[in-house]
Amino acid sequence: MERLATLYIDKESHKFSAAHYTIFSASERERLHGHNYSVSAMIVAPMGENGFAADYNVYKRRIKALCDELDEYMVLPAHSPYQTVEEDGDHYRVSFNGEEMRFLSCDTLLLPISNATVEEFAHYLLGRMLEASAGEAIAEIQLCVASGPGQKGCASWSMMEDAIA
Numbered sequence: 526m527e528r529l530a531t532l533y534i535d536k537e538s539h540k541f542s543a544a545h546y547t548i549f550s551a552s553e554r555e556r557l558h559g560h561n562y563s564v565s566a567m568i569v570a571p572m573g574e575n576g577f578a579a580d581y582n583v584y585k586r587r588i589k590a591l592c593d594e595l596d597e598y599m600v601l602p603a604h605s606p607y608q609t610v611e612e613d614g615d616h617y618r619v620s621f622n623g624e625e626m627r628f629l630s631c632d633t634l635l636l637p638i639s640n641a642t643v644e645e646f647a648h649y650l651l652g653r654m655l656e657a658s659a660g661e662a663i664a665e666i667q668l669c670v671a672s673g674p675g676q677k678g679c680a681s682w683s684m685m686e687d688a689i690a
């Protein structure tokens with residue numbers, strides 16, 4: 526039977542600061558505010574013959590690069606069922622519940638997510654990690670995003686479930 530190992534990557538440097546608001550319903554949202562988000566990962570991979578599963582430095586570099594991409598931006602969800610986002614010159618014009626908000630495009634990331642929540646960030650980053658890890662011998666990945674100590678959302682991928690689907 527194949528031996529698997531689980532690697533945990535939870536580095537203090539794996540963080541990004543972002544501004545956002547969570548949308549709760551068609552008429553309810555948070556005020557604009559920011560968090561220092563932190564990103565951690567669990568990777569399950571087969572043990573190699575020399576007692577080495579996957580080089581965690583490879584995954585550390587990928588997580589750091591993803592954090593740097595998101596760092597110091599206003600994050601807007603492109604796929605919210607409750608708000609629309611339009612490009613308007615050098616701004617994004619956002620309409621929510623009769624309100625109009627404008628954000629400088631150069632300060633803003635429009636991400637392919639439905640809400641700026643920790644769980645949506647986790648799914649987005651997991652997708653990016655899977656793209657970057659295509660073809661590598663990995664059995665499972667879990668990616669977690671915390672908006673502060675004690676509160677995080679995670680997204681998981683498993684080779685077994687992928688094979689069944």
Ligand SMILES: Nc1nc2c(c(=O)[nH]1)N=C([C@H](O)[C@H](O)COP(=O)(O)OP(=O)(O)OP(=O)(O)O)CN2
Nearest residue numbers: 545546547555560641642643644645672673676678
């Ligand atoms: N399922 C989710 N629920 C909420 C999320 C989320 O990402 N997923 N996010 C928020 C808020 O944006 C915020 O992140 C949490 O706000 P809150 O816990 O009220 O405030 P703090 O982060 O300052 O935490 P304290 O416990 O008050 O210190 C809400 N819900």
